Amino acid sequence: MADSPGRPVSPATGTETLEAGPAAEEALPPGGAIVPEAGRWSFRQSLLVPMLAIVTALAIGALFIIFSNSEALSAWSSFFADPLAAFRASGRAVADAYRALFTGSLGNPRQIVDAIRFGDLHQVALTLNPLSETIVTATPLIFAGLSVALGFRAGLFNIGAEGQITIGALVGAVAGFSLTGLPGPVHLALIVIGGIAGGAAWGAIPGILKARTGAHEVITTIMLNFVAVLLVDYSLSKQFFRPAGTTNPISKPVTAFFPHLFGSSLRANAGIVLALAAAVGVAWLLKRTTLGFEFRAVGANPAAARTAGMSPARTYVLVMALAGGLAGLAAATQLSSVSPSLERGFSSGIGFDAIALALLGRATPSGVVAASFLFAVLRVGARSMQAATQVPVDLITVIQALVIVFIAAPALVKAIYRIRARRVIGAEVFTKGWSG
Amino acid sequence: MRLELRGITRHFPGVVANDQVDLTVEPGEIHALLGENGAGKTTLMNILYGLYHAEEGEILIDGKAVRFGTPGDAIAAGLGMVHQHFMLVPVFTVTENIMLGVESTRGRIGFLDRRLARRRVNEISRKFGLDIPADALVEELPVGVQQRVEIVKALYREAEVLILDEPTAVLTPQETEDLFAVMRSLKTSGKSIIFITHKLKEVLAIADRITVMRRGKVVGTTRAQETTEAELASMMVGRTVRLRVEKTPAKPGEPVLEVGDLVVFDDRGHVAVDGLSLAVRAGEIVCVAGVQGNGQTELVEAITALRPVVSGAIRVLGRDITRSSTHHVLESGVGHIPEDRLGDGLVLDFSIADNLVLDTYDKEPFARWIVRDEHAVMETARERARDFDIRTPSVRQAASTLSGGNQQKVIVAREFSRPIRFLVASQPTRGLDVGSIEYIHERLVEKRDQGVAVLIVSSELDEVLALADRIAVMYRGAIVDVIPVDRATRERLGLLMAGAPGREAAVG
Numbered sequence: 001m002a003d004s005p006g007r008p009v010s011p012a013t014g015t016e017t018l019e020a021g022p023a024a025e026e027a028l029p030p031g032g033a034i035v036p037e038a039g040r041w042s043f044r045q046s047l048l049v050p051m052l053a054i055v056t057a058l059a060i061g062a063l064f065i066i067f068s069n070s071e072a073l074s075a076w077s078s079f080f081a082d083p084l085a086a087f088r089a090s091g092r093a094v095a096d097a098y099r100a101l102f103t104g105s106l107g108n109p110r111q112i113v114d115a116i117r118f119g120d121l122h123q124v125a126l127t128l129n130p131l132s133e134t135i136v137t138a139t140p141l142i143f144a145g146l147s148v149a150l151g152f153r154a155g156l157f158n159i160g161a162e163g164q165i166t167i168g169a170l171v172g173a174v175a176g177f178s179l180t181g182l183p184g185p186v187h188l189a190l191i192v193i194g195g196i197a198g199g200a201a202w203g204a205i206p207g208i209l210k211a212r213t214g215a216h217e218v219i220t221t222i223m224l225n226f227v228a229v230l231l232v233d234y235s236l237s238k239q240f241f242r243p244a245g246t247t248n249p250i251s252k253p254v255t256a257f258f259p260h261l262f263g264s265s266l267r268a269n270a271g272i273v274l275a276l277a278a279a280v281g282v283a284w285l286l287k288r289t290t291l292g293f294e295f296r297a298v299g300a301n302p303a304a305a306r307t308a309g310m311s312p313a314r315t316y317v318l319v320m321a322l323a324g325g326l327a328g329l330a331a332a333t334q335l336s337s338v339s340p341s342l343e344r345g346f347s348s349g350i351g352f353d354a355i356a357l358a359l360l361g362r363a364t365p366s367g368v369v370a371a372s373f374l375f376a377v378l379r380v381g382a383r384s385m386q387a388a389t390q391v392p393v394d395l396i397t398v399i400q401a402l403v404i405v406f407i408a409a410p411a412l413v414k415a416i417y418r419i420r421a422r423r424v425i426g427a428e429v430f431t432k433g434w435s436g
Numbered sequence: 437m438r439l440e441l442r443g444i445t446r447h448f449p450g451v452v453a454n455d456q457v458d459l460t461v462e463p464g465e466i467h468a469l470l471g472e473n474g475a476g477k478t479t480l481m482n483i484l485y486g487l488y489h490a491e492e493g494e495i496l497i498d499g500k501a502v503r504f505g506t507p508g509d510a511i512a513a514g515l516g517m518v519h520q521h522f523m524l525v526p527v528f529t530v531t532e533n534i535m536l537g538v539e540s541t542r543g544r545i546g547f548l549d550r551r552l553a554r555r556r557v558n559e560i561s562r563k564f565g566l567d568i569p570a571d572a573l574v575e576e577l578p579v580g581v582q583q584r585v586e587i588v589k590a591l592y593r594e595a596e597v598l599i600l601d602e603p604t605a606v607l608t609p610q611e612t613e614d615l616f617a618v619m620r621s622l623k624t625s626g627k628s629i630i631f632i633t634h635k636l637k638e639v640l641a642i643a644d645r646i647t648v649m650r651r652g653k654v655v656g657t658t659r660a661q662e663t664t665e666a667e668l669a670s671m672m673v674g675r676t677v678r679l680r681v682e683k684t685p686a687k688p689g690e691p692v693l694e695v696g697d698l699v700v701f702d703d704r705g706h707v708a709v710d711g712l713s714l715a716v717r718a719g720e721i722v723c724v725a726g727v728q729g730n731g732q733t734e735l736v737e738a739i740t741a742l743r744p745v746v747s748g749a750i751r752v753l754g755r756d757i758t759r760s761s762t763h764h765v766l767e768s769g770v771g772h773i774p775e776d777r778l779g780d781g782l783v784l785d786f787s788i789a790d791n792l793v794l795d796t797y798d799k800e801p802f803a804r805w806i807v808r809d810e811h812a813v814m815e816t817a818r819e820r821a822r823d824f825d826i827r828t829p830s831v832r833q834a835a836s837t838l839s840g841g842n843q844q845k846v847i848v849a850r851e852f853s854r855p856i857r858f859l860v861a862s863q864p865t866r867g868l869d870v871g872s873i874e875y876i877h878e879r880l881v882e883k884r885d886q887g888v889a890v891l892i893v894s895s896e897l898d899e900v901l902a903l904a905d906r907i908a909v910m911y912r913g914a915i916v917d918v919i920p921v922d923r924a925t926r927e928r929l930g931l932l933m934a935g936a937p938g939r940e941a942a943v944g
Contacts, residue, residue, distance in 0.1 A: 289806045290798040297794065300785045306742060307772065307780040308795035309763035 050360055050367075052413045053406035054374070061399040062094040065391050069093035097391045104384020105134045105377040125265045130380060132268035135261075136338055138376035140165075142275040143330035144350045145357030145368035146282050147203075147323040151217075152363040153286055154319040155299035160206060160221025161327040162351025163228035164199040168328025170232055171198030172335050173241075173342035176254025187256035188336055192274075195332025196325040202228060203324015204317055211313035217320070225351070233344060241342065253340035258333065271333035278329060279365040286365075295319055327351065356404045375400060437463055437498060437514055437596035437628065444483055444493035453479040454490070455652040461597060461628045466619060468631045468643035468660075472672055472869035473840050476652040477632050481599050485517050486510040516590025517599040520606075522582050526575035531557050533574055534589045560591045565621050579729075580611035584618065597628045604638055608727045609897065609930035616642050634672070634869075636665045637898070648672055673870045683881045686905040689718035692858045692889035693739070698748035700731070700738045708734035710913030711748070714891075716858070721880065721890040723904035724915075725897065727933050731913035732893045733775060736862050739891075740772050741765045752858055766795055771851035775862030775893070777840075781847045784836035788828060789817035791835045792850050824849035825875065841872025848879055859883055862893045877903060897926055911935045 066072045075082075075089035107130045115123040144161045151158035175194035179187060206220035235241055236249035243252045258269040286292035297305040298315040306312055330350060339346070353375060360374075361367025382396040406413045439461040446454040453476045461467045471477045482488045484495065486504030494501050497513055504510040507517075524533050535553040542549045557570045566584045574582060583603060590598055600619075604612045619629055619642060633639060639646055640660055647657045648671040655671045693716040702708035708731040716722045724732055737743035739750055741762040750758050757765050766772065774780035782791050793802050793813055801812040817831040826845045828838060835843060844864070851859065861880065865873040880903060884890050894900050900907055901924065908918045909932040917932055 288808055288810075290803045290808055291806055293790070293797050293808060297783050297786070301779070301783045303776075303780045304783050304794065306762060307740070307774050309761070309766045311761070311763070 049410045049413055050362070050371075050407060052417055053360075053403050056406055056413065056416065057399045057402035058098070060402055061395055062098075064395055064398060065094050065097045065389075066090045068391060068395075069389075093389070097385050097389045097395075100385040100388035101381035102377070103130065103381075104388075105130050105379075105381030107131045121263075122265070125263060128262065129266060130384070132262060132266040133380045134373065134376045135268045135272050137380055138372045139269075139271040139275045139337075140330035140334050140350050141353060141357055141372035141375055142272075142369055143278060143326050143333065144354035145361060145372050146278055146365060147199075147326035147330075148354045148358035149361060149363040149365065149368050150282055150286075150295075150326065151319060151323045152358055153299050154295040154315055155302065156207075156210075156316065156319055156323075157218050158203070158221055158320065158323045159218055159355065160203065160224050160351070161323070161330075161354045162347050162349070163221065163225035164202045164324040164327035165331045165347040165351050166225075166228040166232055167202040168195040168197075168199035168324075168331035169335060169342050169346045170228075170235060171195060172328070172332045173251050173254060176256060176335055176340070177252035180255070182256075184256050188258065191254055191256055191336050192329065192332045195328040195330075195335070197328070199328020199331065200321045200325035203327065204321040207317035207320025210320075211316045217316075229345075232342065232346065236342065236344065249344055251342035254335050257336050257340070267338060269337045271337050274329065274333060276369065278326060279369050282326070283365040291318075327354075353400075356400065359407050360403060439597050439628065440496040440499075441480070441484065442494050442496065444480060444490045444495075446479060446483060446488060446490050448479075452652045454483065457493070457649070457652070457654050459647055459654070459657075461630060463596075463628055464623055464626045465644045466623055466629045466631055466642055468633060468639040468646045469649065470633060470636075470639055470646055470668060470672060471649035472634060472871075473867050474651075474869070475649040475672075477649055478601065479652075480649070481517070481601065481630070481632060484510065485515060485599065511593050511595070514594065514596035515599065516587075516593060516595025516597070518583065518586040518590060518601065518603060520602045522586055524574045524582060524585060527573065529571050529573055530568055530577075530585050530588075531570045533585060534592050538593060556592060557588060560588050564591065564618060564625065566618055578611075579606045580608070580614060583607070583615065587618065587622075591627075595627070597630065598622065599630045599632070601632045602634075603631070604633065604635065606728060608933055609926065610934050612638070636668050639668065640665065650674055669870055681877045681881060681902045684885075686720040686884065688720040688905070689887065691715045691717045692753055693860075693891060694749075694751040695735075695739070696749045696751075698735070698738060698750065699746040700734045700743055701746055702731075702734055708913055709738060712910075712914050714908055714915055714918075716889040716891050718857070718889050719884055719887045720905040721884050721892060721903050722906050722908055722918075723900040724891065724893045724908050724910050725900045725904075725929055725933060726895065726910035728895050730910050732895075732910055733862070734913075735910070736772075736775065736860055736893055739765075739860055740770065766854075769855060769857040771854060771856035771859040771888075773844075773847055773851055773859070773861035773864050775866075777844055777847060782835045782843060785834055787817075787832050788821070788826065788835055788838065788846055789813050789831040791846050792817045792820050792831070792853075794850060796850075796854060820849040820853060824852075824879075839869075841868045841875075844868060844872060844876060848876060852879065852883065856883075856888060858889045858891070860891045860893075863895065864892060865894075865896070865899060873899075897929060900929070901926070909933055 069089075072086070072089040072093045075086040079086045107127055112124070112127045115127045144165060147161045147164065148158050172191045172195035176187075176191045179190060182190070202224065205224060206215070206217045209215040209220050210217050233249065236251060241251040242248070243250075258271045260266065261268045261270060261272070286296060294305065294310050294315055297308070297310060298312045302312045305315075331347070334346070335342070357368055357371045357375065360371040361369070378396045378399060382393040385391050385395075386393050441457060441459040444454050444457040445452070457476070457480055459467075459469070459480070469477050469480070479488065483490045484504070486507045486509050495504065496502065502513055504513065525536065528536070531550060531554045534557050535548075535550075540549040540552050541547060554570050557568070560566070561568050561570070566588055568581060568584050568588060569577075574585060577585070583606070587598065603615060607615060619631070622629060631639070631643060640663070643660045645657060645659055646663065646668065648655045648668060650672060693714070695712060695714045698709050698712045699707065700709035710731070712731070712735060714722070724735070726732055734743055738745050741757065741760050741764070745758050748758070749756060752765070752768055752770055755768060757768060760768075778784060783794065786794075790797070790813070793816070796802060797808065797813075802809055802816070814831065820826070821828065821831050824845050826838070826842050826849065828842065835846060838846065859880075864880065865876055868876070877899075880890060880892070892900075892903060894903075901921065904921045906918055906920055907924050907929065908915045909929060910916070911933065912935060916935070919928070
């Protein structure tokens with residue numbers, strides 16, 4: 001990989017891309033540019049790096065599986081006696097683990113087909129349960145991922161989804177358990193609105209601080225996360241929140257729920273429909289509306305946006321409020337489906353996963369949806385994997401982290417696979433750093 | 437030292453930045469490298485300086501082939517480069533800046549030997565008549581002196597060939613003269629200078645030989661005595677160009693812009709515009725001439741409401757806009773061509789079409805309620821690209837793919853397509869090729885003839901003299917004089933721009 005003068009620099013190192021930038025601009029003949037059209041990524045370009053990142057992460061995960069499998073390890077220890085056995089044992093360990101992972105999250109196709117053939121509804125529900133669980137897990141991830149992705153598009157790094165979910169849950173929970181006697185759908189709507197309002201208000205604070213004083217949203221949102229979590233802890237110490245006669249820091253459960261999608265034995269509910277609708281809504285907002293145009297302009301070049309008469313300050317407040325509202329929706333759908341009570345650590349890190357999801361989904365709504373399902377598959381399947389093969393659930397955390405590392409460092413993936421790419425794809429497009 | 441480049445070729449994706457370029461620089465020669473932006477001058481110099489690598493060709497020093505892997509190699513071989521943007525640490529002294537990277541040390545621990553460095557700096561400074569204060573902080577020095585610090589920095593590293601990249605862009609006419617004096621003295625002591633520029637007058641004033649580049653190729657090399665401005669211009673552009681703007685005398689009408697006692701602060705809270713008053717009438721072009729950094733930028737930002745006004749008033753068409761928002765100012769018929777076209781004028785990641793509606797995206801027919809009409813945007817964009825000669829295969833391309841001239845045409849097209857009564861343009865042709873300059877000048881005059889009041893801020897005297905009906909000279913935040921163009925001479929403007937006109941004139 002030596003860089004001998006007189007020859008072009010190796011593309012795999014990425015130096016080519018870096019140095020060609022300004023110079024190519026300088027040297028472009030008028031009107032003679034040969035560059036892909038703006039805003040349009042070829043299918044291959046936009047999916048290549050995320051796909052390779054996932055594959056690479058799974059491959060490294062496979063090594064962990066082999067190392068944690070006693071059978072495979074003992075086969076390796078007698079490698080010279082029987083080299084094939086070592087490979088065979090390793091392959092079996094990996095295949096077993098990953099098979100368990102995917103059947104545990106997507107269902108076993110053969111069992112599903114059999115159950116349908118026999119017409120046993122209960123059995124059908126049972127075989128579809130993994131899929132249903134994946135849907136349930138993906139729902140809040142989609143909302144939270146959209147929240148962070150929307151921020152990215154306007155040049156804002158919203159680290160505060162966790163806090164926004166927490167406050168959304170606080171307001172939503174109050175609406176959910178304190179109101180009574182309302183018709184179900186109305187009550188549900190109030191919980192959802194409460195969640196949105198709480199999240200939006202919490203999101204708007206860093207927006208206003210940035211607009212008014214220039215305080216960086218990364219700092220303020222992180223700090224507000226702590227405030228939000230502690231505020232909920234404090235609230236849960238009050239009798240108003242607790243069920244009568246208990247002292248546990250768990251609130252009364254909400255009393256209105258999203259309707260189940262596939263019968264009451266499966267937890268999949270209409271929350272996912274709302275999540276997908278939100279994704280479509282965000283996509284429409286960004287692509288088709290004047291507001292989205294402003295957001296993107298402010299995100300891409302705030303100085304030019306201001307010069308053209310837009311108000312970056314207004315955009316910051318608006319985007320942060322909308323992002324907070326989306327995060328609040330994650331809280332509302334959780335409350336009115338699988339975790340009806342507000343408790344400590346309600347968000348359980350979804351707000352931080354959201355950052356990973358937005359990066360993995362390249363800050364596009366469709367990408368976020370896909371990334372959320374991927375994470376949900378890994379998480380739901382992890383339990384089955386551990387049950388079936390004793391591979392620890394923590395492996396999934398490792399794989400997720402590796403995916404993020406490879407997404408955040410596209411040059412790394414390209415170096416591994418020797419991809420020649422003119423434009424570096426990935427995170428650096430939206431994460432403009434901490435200085436602005 | 438004799439420097440020779442032979443057959444240098446370098447491609448970038450989609451372009452040949454340098455195509456079989458030959459260049460010979462003799463010892464003790466000032467060699468001008470002339471060409472429009474994008475002609476490949478900078479690429480060639482970056483190859484010479486070890487920043488890029490050539491795909492073909494070789495570099496010879498005194499007849500021996502050399503290879504520069506890094507700028508360090510180039511410096512060691514006796515090359516020195518003064519970049520357009522200075523590479524100095526503002527809070528360090530002149531000596532510290534110069535010794536940075538080649539520190540002389542004392543003792544085993546390696547204490548900095550400032551005394552030795554300082555003595556050498558003074559020696560060099562005296563020898564070549566550079567006159568720099570060795571102990572002053574760099575940030576407190578005028579731009580012209582900072583540039584001399586850069587030159588001393590190169591000489592300190594024993595450079596035999598100096599590359600000066602657009603050195604006069606940031607200088608007053610007087611400072612330019614001083615620089616030329618330094619260049620001559622360097623030349624007499626046997627140093628060679630490669631002088632990169634696109635300014636024809638300067639080339640003829642200082643260079644011994646001139647190499648003209650166009651689209652990555654050398655068009656020709658000629659002696660300065662044997663050529664003319666017109667010939668060089670046509671070599672640069674590849675066709676004959678008019679160097680003057682055709683225009684009839686102005687027929688000024690009512691005042692459109694009125695600025696009274698304006699005070700504006702700069703980013704650091706210092707007074708940048710200091711009690712400035714100015715009026716621009718319909719159908720005339722007023723040019724604000726002045727050296728960069730005398731408050732022009734802040735003045736324009738105040739007029740367009742991008743910077744708060746501390747005191748004073750700004751009126752457009754009789755309406756007070758002193759406290760308006762930028763949005764409102766643009767709505768009330770003000771067009772703005774910003775100074776920093778890449779930073780403030782365009783969203784480079786957006787398509788050309790979107791950039792063409794950057795300040796009208798929310799108006800009919802481009803949007804109804806809050807829904808954008810993509811179709812109308814595209815249709816209009818195609819029309820504008822045709823009308824304003826924006827050369828691109830498609831208006832869907834990102835604005836970043838355009839050349840500088842075409843990028844500026846996008847901004848001009850956008851602003852001229854709105855109903856404007858007053859236009860403020862900052863450095864409207866800075867860094868553009870001759871063809872684009874011609875085009876934009878014509879369009880500005882055309883706007884004037886339609887009765888628009890035009891305010892142009894420019895630090896290029898040629899442009900000011902070509903375009904203006906009246907010239908307002910700005911110095912330290914105020915207008916020191918307003919003179920009709922037919923009474924303006926380069927000398928008089930130069931003196932006014934340097935401040936204290938009366939005293940200077942009397943002494944000089």
